[in-house]
Amino acid sequence: MTLTFQLDPAIDPALRDGVLSLWADVSNAGGAVGFVPPVTPDEIRPALLRHLAAMAEGTTRLLVGRDSDDADGEVAATAFFTYNSHPLMTHWVWLYTVMVHPRHQGKGYGLDLMAAAERAARTAGGFEQIEAIRLTCRGGTGVEGFYARAGYKEVGRVPAAIRVAPGDDRDDIIMLLPLT
Numbered sequence: 001m002t003l004t005f006q007l008d009p010a011i012d013p014a015l016r017d018g019v020l021s022l023w024a025d026v027s028n029a030g031g032a033v034g035f036v037p038p039v040t041p042d043e044i045r046p047a048l049l050r051h052l053a054a055m056a057e058g059t060t061r062l063l064v065g066r067d068s069d070d071a072d073g074e075v076a077a078t079a080f081f082t083y084n085s086h087p088l089m090t091h092w093v094w095l096y097t098v099m100v101h102p103r104h105q106g107k108g109y110g111l112d113l114m115a116a117a118e119r120a121a122r123t124a125g126g127f128e129q130i131e132a133i134r135l136t137c138r139g140g141t142g143v144e145g146f147y148a149r150a151g152y153k154e155v156g157r158v159p160a161a162i163r164v165a166p167g168d169d170r171d172d173i174i175m176l177l178p179l180t
Contacts, residue, residue, distance in 0.1 A: 003065035003076055003109055005116040007124050011052060015064070018075030020048055022101055029102035032138035036164055051080050051097065059083050063120055065100070065113055076101045077113045081121070081133075092132040092176075093121060114150035122179055131180045138162050139171030152177045 009015060020041045027035040027044065034047060054060035065077030082094040095117055100109045121127050135152070137143045139162070144154060152175040160169035 003112055003116075004068065004073065005063060005065050005077075005113075005120075007063050007120045008061055009064050011055070011062075015075065016048070016052070019062075019064070019078055020044060022075050022078060022099055023048065023097070025101055026099045030141075031099060031102070032141050032143060033097055033099055054082065059085065061120075061124075061126070063113075063117055065109065065116065076104055077109055079113060079117050081117070081127075091129055092134055093127070093130055095133050095135040098135065110146060111150055114147070118151070118177065118179070131178065133177045133179065135175050137173050137175065138164070139173050141170075144173050144175065147175050150177070 023033060023035075023044050024039060024041045026033050027039045028037045030037060035044060051060055051062070055062060059082060061081040063079045063081065064075055066073035067076045068074075077100045079098045080096045082096055084090050084092065084094070098113065098117075100113055117133065121130050121133050133152075135147065137147060139157070148154070154173055155176045156174035158172040158174075161172035162170040164170055
């Protein structure tokens with residue numbers, strides 16, 4: 001089975017709850033997506049609502065991967081694109097909250113998600129002037145190696161910028177995928 005990707009899906013309660021459930025499952029499995037386990041969907045909800053509000057404003061776009069070819073399939077992967085508001089940085093976008101459900105780890109779905117994000121940034125309407133995708137990741141997880149396999153290059157690192165817990169500070173790693 002492969003994932004079917006959709007950019008800018010209609011947000012309905014089922015999709016919202018699916019993304020929220022995915023986010024909680026990824027976080028509780030140790031995924032570095034803004035929270036540390038244990039976390040509940042209710043604790044994550046404000047962060048999701050901020051993403052959804054930004055989508056309504058037109059500053060953020062959602063890419064969703066589903067388990068099946070059916071558009072109503074379970075949410076298995078997500079990534080949020082965020083445009084830059086600074087006038088000197090509108091030629092690149094941020095990629096946030098890149099997630100694949102833990103039950104799909106090791107199936108290649110993460111690289112499928114990154115390839116779909118790259119395709120969307122290269123070809124989807126509204127991305128015409130985008131020359132690069134930028135993301136950050138939490139050090140100490142090894143995920144920068146995954147992003148490197150997807151074509152991203154480490155372009156910066158802020159030591160100890162992320163405090164996972166008292167005495168557990170991690171680097172904030174900045175990665176870039178040029179599209180030109």
